[in-house]
Amino acid sequence: MGSTTPVEYLFESSTKAHFSGFRMDGMQAMNSQVGQTTTSVNENVHKQPFIIGVAGGAASGKTTVCDMIIEQLHDQRVVLVNQDSFYHNLTAEELTRMLKHGKAVDIPKYDFRSYKNNVSRRVNPSDVIILEGILIFHDPRVREMMNMKIFVDTDADVRLARRIRRDTGEKGRDISMVLDQYSKFVKPAFDDFILPTKKYADIIIPRGGDNHVAIDLIVQHIRTKLGQHDLCKIYPNLYVIHSTFQIRGMHTLIRDAQTTKHDFVFYADRLIRLVVEHGLGHLPFTEKQVVTPTESVYTGVDFCKxxxxxxxxxxxxxxxxxxxxxxxxxxxxxxxxxxxxxxxxxxxxxxxxxxxx
Incomplete structure (x- = not known):
């Protein structure tokens, strides 16, 4: 990591301000400025995301593991935050963001060719936040934020082979430069700083993305944790329509400022009709038999009232x-x-x- 950007912090505690950066500098001053926006304890209980840390050596397969978890969850409520996005100091505007308080943040994307943060991506509030990086477990303040800590343990030879392919193909480096960097910096840093954090992991995944059994178990655990705050379990007469890409697409259209009034009304009516039809399916029915045009008997249902x-x-x-x-x-x-x-x-x-x- 760059010397000007210590990888220290992403989120503060639930009763303080929460920032998109990993820095702790000036924390007390920032807390006093945003104190008025802090929500109540009861509100935080429902908004606190389930935070997962994924650590491991460079090219160990951390990103692959994260992508597999997100893919299996099939849920838009999961977001991935990469430690690589914070190579440099964050601006004052970025430090005032509050992702854990349920607010969207803009996270920079680091370019390994130009060594600059050229663009940013918008990250919306989510139920699950996955933090991925080699030093995610280094700072105890960050570890305390995590509900689950995963260490991806991959053989050193495999990691070196992957690093050679990645750095020569994606970053435009020659193989001699990659090997020189690995022997002087990468391997010593792994032995001194990354490997010792393995003891903090709740789950160790050997072979990374190739270990499908471990990833399946992790996904099931996350689903269980998400279900603990499911409103359907609090209110037994509440039913939630399963989100599909079609439903999400219509929600995207009606939220788009560029959507015309005619299209807004059309897609809003479609969504409302889905709600009505789903609600009708939960009304009480009685069994009813009818005779079809082919004179066969069909057993169906009829409204009770x-x-x-x-x-x-x-x-x-x-x-x-x-x-x-x-x-x-x-x-x-x-x-x-x-x-x-x-x-x-x-x-x-x-x-x-x-x-x-």
Whole structure:
């Protein structure tokens, strides 16, 4: 790592400010500036991400292990932060970011050819944050943040062979330079600083990405931890629609500032209809037999009761068309909630008496 950028810190404790950088310099001053934005303890309990540290020697397969974990989770709530992104000092603006508080951050991308951070990538709040780097376990303040610590243990000869292929192919270095750097800096640094941190690991993965059994077990553990804060387990009558690429694509369109009003309405209606159809699937049914045109008997289901809709003005009105499209002739009543004066008391007004009961 560059001498001007000690790899020290990524996140502060849950009751302090949280930054996107690995530095601790000026921490006390920064805490006083952002203290007003700190959320309550109860809010932090629900927002705290599950932080995983992945360490190991250079070319040990750390990134491959991280990519396999993310791929198996099939969840957009996982983000990877590479230690290599912080080779240089962060700007004052970057130091004021708060990823662990549920805010997006811009993380620089280091170019090994030009030795500069040329571009940045936006990292959004996530339920799982994976920190990957050779010295991730070096600082005890960083280790204390981690819920799981993984050390990728790969044979030194394998790591050297991978490093030669990577540095000559991706970084444009000749093999003599790679071997000279390895013998003078990489191997001594691994023996003195990286290998001793292996004792802090909760899980050691031999052979890196080739160890599919270990990665499968890790993924199952992460899924279990994520489920501990699942609202469905807190509220038994709450159902969550499984996210698909189609649903995420429509969410992307309606959130895009460049989307036209017509397209916004079209894709919003599609999403609302999916919600209505999914909700109808959880209503009580009774078994019913019908005779088909081919005179065979089909055993299906029928609604137990007559249905009505209740629309809470104004946002609820945007869902009425989808409900009517799914339930022919359904009666819809409206509720308006508004404040009475400045005393904060709320009054409820009913429109269209519910004659459908």
């Amino acid at each position: 007559r249905l009505c809709g209740v629309s809470i003005i104004r946002s609820g009105e945007s869902m009425e068309n989808a409900l009517r499209a799914c339930c022919k002739g359904i009666k819809i009543g409206k509720i308006l909630i508004h404040r009475e004066g400045d005393n904060g008391q709320q009054a409820i007004q009913l429109f269209r008496p519910f004659l459908c009961f």
